[in-house]
Amino acid sequence: MKNNKKSLIIISTYDDIKNPFYGGGGAIAIHELAKRICCKYSIRILSWNHSGKTRENIDGVDYERFGLKFLHPKLSMLVFQLALPLIIIFKKYDLWLESFSPPLTTSFLPLFTKNTVVGVVHMLAAEDMQRKYKLPFHLIENIGIKKYKNIIVTSKSLKEKVLRINSKCSVAVISNGVDKVNNRKFSYKNYILFLGRIEINQKGIDLLIPAFKKFNEEKKYAYKLIIAGFGDPKELKKLKQIVDKFDIDKYVIFEGRVSGRKKETLLNYAACAVIPSRFETYSLVGLEAMAHGLPIVCFDIKGLSWIPGKAAKKVRAFDTDKLSKAISQVVSDPLLRNYMKIEGIKYARKFTWNSISKLYDDYIRHVTAGL
Secondary structure, eight states: OOOOSSEEEEEEOSOOTTOSSOOOHHHHHHHHHHHHHTTTEEEEEEEEOSSSOOEEEETTEEEEEESOTTSOHHHHHHHHHHHHHHHHHHOOOSEEEEEOBTTTBOOOGGGGOSSOEEEEESOOOHHHHHHHHOSOHHHHHHHHHTTOSEEEESSHHHHHHHHHHOTTSEEEEOOOOBSOOOOOOOOOOSEEEEESOOOHHHHTHHHHHHHHHHHHHHTTTOOEEEEEOOOOHHHHHHHHHHHHHTTOGGGEEEOOSOOHHHHHHHHHHOSEEEEOOSOOSOOHHHHHHHHTTOOEEEEOOGGGTTSOTTTEEEESTTOHHHHHHHHHHHHHOHHHHHHHHHHHHHHHGGGBHHHHHHHHHHHHHHHTTTO
């Protein structure tokens, strides 16, 4: 890359931090990275027009959005991916980072430009899409990944998966990060925390509800379940119906979207965080929980294998009885909680956004050397 003061990097991502339906971990990660490297590069995040505000500067990062805001979120994802090849033909840039996303994972961008494109994997979508819709999404994903020379992934297991598909690809592992590690001592309050997007099937919230009910019955209804997140209003309505079905509406609090001090407070005082997902490729919530010394209870799925076993109580996938027992064990054992807190903080210290942004800066310099 030329030694210009501000080389232009475009990051394409369907989601962004102000998307009212998603605003997930990948969007947060991209923004946290961008705001830390925008002092060295001119960063432009190209995302979907979810609100009608097509241009916006947030924390020094320029957002450019395109598309029709009235499209259903799932349809707009597909339209976004199909439109990117046309857009990249006419854009001027020094480096393009393409954040892979559902439903097709990639947009095959290297086929449409001679300039450098790096794929960024926060999620390989085919497995989850195939599980939901019983269609061979993996065929498109595999063909797409084979077109990329350079890909960044967030975990070693993702690297192995990408290399099985494209053995000639140069794959770098750069984790997501956290803003800070909070090692202060807090006396936990009687609530269990679910933090994340309201997407019932993938996030497994329908599995959490019966597990929490059983746990809370054993604890004489002493606990609340706080669900902090947002998503498609239809998903939220469906989730509330599930809560009503299990007759625990008095013990479930819907906080909606949380950020800043409110999010910090929820993480600081929760008895534990539960990640009941059926499918993940990386859970930023898991890293955030560890950074706050918050014990994690989750299913033992491959996408959460990166979370250290010493910081999380992992149970057989999708067994709600075992999930309930694990929650009870964690909240009832002060020595176990303290041990998990120490191990979680120890792990999270390695992954602050300041250190992660330096890794990205080094990677950008490497991949663009000589351009």
